[in-house]
Amino acid sequence: MERRRSNDNVALSQPNYREPEQSNPDFELDPRNARRLIRAAEKTLPPAIVKADASSGSYRRQDIKVGKVLGIGGFGHVSEVLSMKGSNDMLVMKTLVPHKNAEHALFACHHIAMEKYILSQLDHPNIIRLRGSNKGGLSAIAETARMDACFLLLDRLPETLSDRIEHWQRQQAKPKRRRSFTQSLSALVISRKSFAQDPDIFREKLGIMIQIASALEHLHSKRIILRDLKPDNVGFDMKERRVVKLFDFGMAEPLPENVDLEKTHDLAGRVGTTRYMATEVLREEPYNVKADVFSFSLVVWEILTLERPHERSSPDASVFGERPKIPKEWPSALKRILQRGWSDDLETRPSMIEFRLVLEDLKRQADEESDEEL
């Protein structure tokens, strides 16, 4: 995974945020600015996160040898780990890079501290695992006056869902191999039942959607809103390429223990990526975990059609009532759950459990149809 498919606008609270683009940055900071930055970060982050950040982590930067940069995000760099004391796993190191704008640098610090805090609470087969972090968290930046003194160690993911979608697009464009008459006939029967999709790819897609749903269900059970679900943030396992790993939790929002999950909350608006953002988040209205259900519905539609939502209009088209077109041959259960999933009305939107059950039912039917054809 070494590139990004799109330069979709990643919105923070401020619309003109730009990504750091240097592939070989100078990580050094002026020591006074470094101390000022970390003081500001500690003042503005929730106290529980500051406490967890300071007490976690045990790795020293000098014990880890990193290789090439694999990806540049809005907040920092992800590089391959070449060697590290005590581990032979294929890992990556996520670090921050200096930002010219002080406010952006502060956002970057929030992003990495939040990602660490959230990942350290999660244990799910479809969520990337945090394998380690630097000793002292953000305070290491103030101590060393280097932005890369603060880092996360994560499993290396070879591919994202965006890459997989491009792969399916290429396969779809390929001329079909000539088949025997009986093969063509049975393929036709399956593809009618699987609404004109290649039956094997259709089942693979359902498997992927179910795993994403299960990861979101786990997050919601931990009172966390992901807020940035999109194909660029869904990866696949290094060894088992059918296993999904959700990653990039820097935009996630943990809700306090005492709040009612059914109710909406006054949270920062326009957080995430505009194209996949729920309408209430775009409108800067109160929201809850159902914001992820909206984004998930758009991702499901994208997986099945291989088209990006609102590609021919503007990325914020949802806020003007626009929704992707659902092909009429799709099963009615799928049509219904998608329409509910991207509804403006939060009570109409299903929970991730309900969504997963519908997808599992479709997968069962597709598996049975494929067994019948053998």
Ligand SMILES: Nc1ncnc2c1ncn2[C@@H]1O[C@H](COP(=O)(O)OP(=O)(O)OP(=O)(O)O)[C@@H](O)[C@H]1O
């Ligand atoms: N675990 C990983 N294995 C391999 N490559 C990765 C991994 N995590 C991230 N990357 C690469 O690095 C890029 C940036 O990572 P990530 O999205 O986590 O950073 P970010 O600063 O949070 O970015 P964003 O602007 O998307 O929020 C990704 O687009 C991807 O190409």
